[in-house]
Amino acid sequence: MRKIADSTVRRLSLYLRFLEEFEGQGIETISSGALAGRGGTTSAQVRKDLSFFGSFGKRGLGYSVPELVQALHQILGLTRHYRVALIGAGKIGSALVENRGFRRRGFDFVAIFDRDPAKIGRALGGVQVEDVAQLEASLTRTHADIAVLVTPPEVAQSVADRLVHLGIKSILNFAPLQLVVPANVTVKTVNLALELEALAYHLANPN
Amino acid sequence: MRKIADSTVRRLSLYLRFLEEFEGQGIETISSGALAGRGGTTSAQVRKDLSFFGSFGKRGLGYSVPELVQALHQILGLTRHYRVALIGAGKIGSALVENRGFRRRGFDFVAIFDRDPAKIGRALGGVQVEDVAQLEASLTRTHADIAVLVTPPEVAQSVADRLVHLGIKSILNFAPLQLVVPANVTVKTVNLALELEALAYHLANPN
DNA sequence: GTAGCTTTGTGAAACATTTCACAATGCTAG
DNA sequence: CTAGCATTGTGAAATGTTTCACAAAGCTAC
Ligand SMILES: NC(=O)c1ccc[n+]([C@@H]2O[C@H](COP(=O)([O-])OP(=O)(O)OC[C@H]3O[C@@H](n4cnc5c(N)ncnc54)[C@H](O)[C@@H]3O)[C@@H](O)[C@H]2O)c1
Ligand SMILES: NC(=O)c1ccc[n+]([C@@H]2O[C@H](COP(=O)([O-])OP(=O)(O)OC[C@H]3O[C@@H](n4cnc5c(N)ncnc54)[C@H](O)[C@@H]3O)[C@@H](O)[C@H]2O)c1
Numbered sequence: 001m002r003k004i005a006d007s008t009v010r011r012l013s014l015y016l017r018f019l020e021e022f023e024g025q026g027i028e029t030i031s032s033g034a035l036a037g038r039g040g041t042t043s044a045q046v047r048k049d050l051s052f053f054g055s056f057g058k059r060g061l062g063y064s065v066p067e068l069v070q071a072l073h074q075i076l077g078l079t080r081h082y083r084v085a086l087i088g089a090g091k092i093g094s095a096l097v098e099n100r101g102f103r104r105r106g107f108d109f110v111a112i113f114d115r116d117p118a119k120i121g122r123a124l125g126g127v128q129v130e131d132v133a134q135l136e137a138s139l140t141r142t143h144a145d146i147a148v149l150v151t152p153p154e155v156a157q158s159v160a161d162r163l164v165h166l167g168i169k170s171i172l173n174f175a176p177l178q179l180v181v182p183a184n185v186t187v188k189t190v191n192l193a194l195e196l197e198a199l200a201y202h203l204a205n206p207n
Numbered sequence: 208m209r210k211i212a213d214s215t216v217r218r219l220s221l222y223l224r225f226l227e228e229f230e231g232q233g234i235e236t237i238s239s240g241a242l243a244g245r246g247g248t249t250s251a252q253v254r255k256d257l258s259f260f261g262s263f264g265k266r267g268l269g270y271s272v273p274e275l276v277q278a279l280h281q282i283l284g285l286t287r288h289y290r291v292a293l294i295g296a297g298k299i300g301s302a303l304v305e306n307r308g309f310r311r312r313g314f315d316f317v318a319i320f321d322r323d324p325a326k327i328g329r330a331l332g333g334v335q336v337e338d339v340a341q342l343e344a345s346l347t348r349t350h351a352d353i354a355v356l357v358t359p360p361e362v363a364q365s366v367a368d369r370l371v372h373l374g375i376k377s378i379l380n381f382a383p384l385q386l387v388v389p390a391n392v393t394v395k396t397v398n399l400a401l402e403l404e405a406l407a408y409h410l411a412n413p414n
Numbered sequence: 415g416t417a418g419c420t421t422t423g424t425g426a427a428a429c430a431t432t433t434c435a436c437a438a439t440g441c442t443a444g
Numbered sequence: 445c446t447a448g449c450a451t452t453g454t455g456a457a458a459t460g461t462t463t464c465a466c467a468a469a470g471c472t473a474c
């Protein structure tokens with residue numbers, strides 16, 4: 001398949017969210033323009049994004065909301081659930097694992113690891129915290145698809161190395177540093193200080 | 208000033224981080240290639256990014272680390288501190304406000320608002336939680352530059368409207384929805400479910 | 415002072431993404 | 445069945461971003 005831009009994939013996720021909203025309101029059919037209007041983009045962008053994957057609309061009419069929801073689930077790989085391991089049961093980590101929204105969208109936390117003896121053994125969001133020393137033994141049993149890395153930055157790279165060695169191909173990283181991983185592993189880093197700095201730039205240089 | 212791409216601004220923030228690391232190690236001078244190597248980009252990219260703002264290096268030698276740190280602080284608007292208001296003292300919100308890293312980078316939480324009577328009056332990260340009903344009265348006194356919005360999604364838009372009305376120009380939003388704001392207000396939305404879906408896409412469609 | 419080496423700064427080229435614009439299509443009404 | 449209308453799907457154009465490649469500059473050694 002032709003290489004799809006990351007910006008396109010992110011918009012598809014957004015469209016899916018809006019479509020589910022429309023579906024909840026009982027709306028049967030939607031035009032590219034109406035979908036675009038909901039998300040701050042343009043109708044041409046919506047149609048182009050979808051056209052990379054096929055032809056889902058009816059000319060003169062628009063898109064069937066349930067059909068497009070289904071198609072986007074297919075495209076984004078959301079027809080299955082994903083098994084997620086959390087590394088670091090700290091403040092951010094526990095907020096994530098206790099959030100109902102992820103399970104609702106098909107991301108199930110199946111394992112939690114920490115180094116702090118005070119946390120090991122306690123349950124968070126229905127999952128028992130394990131010793132990170134057991135990472136290898138436990139994850140080979142658990143078969144996680146995605147790792148969410150929420151440790152202090154000092155240990156993040158070494159934990160990432162262990163995850164890669166275990167065959168993990170997708171990491172969502174919150175530690176404020178650039179993880180080094182092989183090319184076949186996808187890392188998305190959420191760097192909040194960087195977001196604040198981008199806001200500061202816009203305050204300092206208003207257009 | 209010529210319009211600068213968002214991707215450029217984000218890389219400048221990264222460069223600054225790496226430079227501070229190098230500075231801490233007592234490194235005096237660095238080439239674009241070495242800086243690029245640290246951050247997974249290319250030397251031409253580094254030089255091009257910097258060239259939008261001026262000429263900071265010495266040919267044949269590279270960049271003075273302290274000088275470039277200073278220049279980037281200037282460019283990104285980090286020579287001053289920013290006053291940040293937090294709206295929503297829940298799990299994510301309290302993790303943010305208790306995190307030392309933000310103050311270290313010049314982002315000071317100066318006000319916290321919540322609706323929950325159990326939270327109002329308690330202190331978080333040294334700041335007392337106020338009733339969100341007092342938002343207008345308190346923020347006009349406090350003069351925040353940036354608002355971090357961490358309420359449930361149902362109320363996020365109405366809180367954002369109040370912030371905009373108070374003259375806030377920068378919002379960091381964690382609620383999983385698209386905020387509608389005037390064009391002169393900058394919003395950065397951190398949507399974690401969307402990040403996970405992008406990872407799912409890559410698992411479903413490996414290249 | 416000059417030769418040799420390194421590295422910057424930057425137009426130009428290559429590549430990527432978004433926007434435009436319109437033919438093709440299907441629906442509705444009569 | 446036909447006319448009129450709305451909307452898709454998509455090449456082509458426009459715009460934006462990254463990479464290339466090289467002249468210009470400065471340092472070091474002699
Ligand atoms: N809290 C924030 O607002 C915030 C903002 C931006 C970035 N971050 C980053 O997110 C990460 C976590 O932040 P936090 O606030 O949740 O910190 P935290 O200190 O509350 O949690 C970190 C957790 O990681 C555990 N840990 C330490 N070493 C470990 C190891 N080797 N293996 C497994 N677990 C280990 C600790 O025991 C702790 O429970 C940090 O990298 C932080 O810089 C946090
Ligand atoms: N926790 C996560 O992992 C996670 C992940 C992704 C997104 N989010 C989003 O971040 C936001 C906060 O998440 P959380 O886990 O901290 O939720 P939370 O329920 O722990 O916190 C929300 C806080 O907002 C307060 N609040 C409610 N209405 C308010 C109002 N009108 N004004 C001010 N405060 C108000 C509540 O009292 C509560 O303290 C939500 O929008 C959530 O969807 C959370």
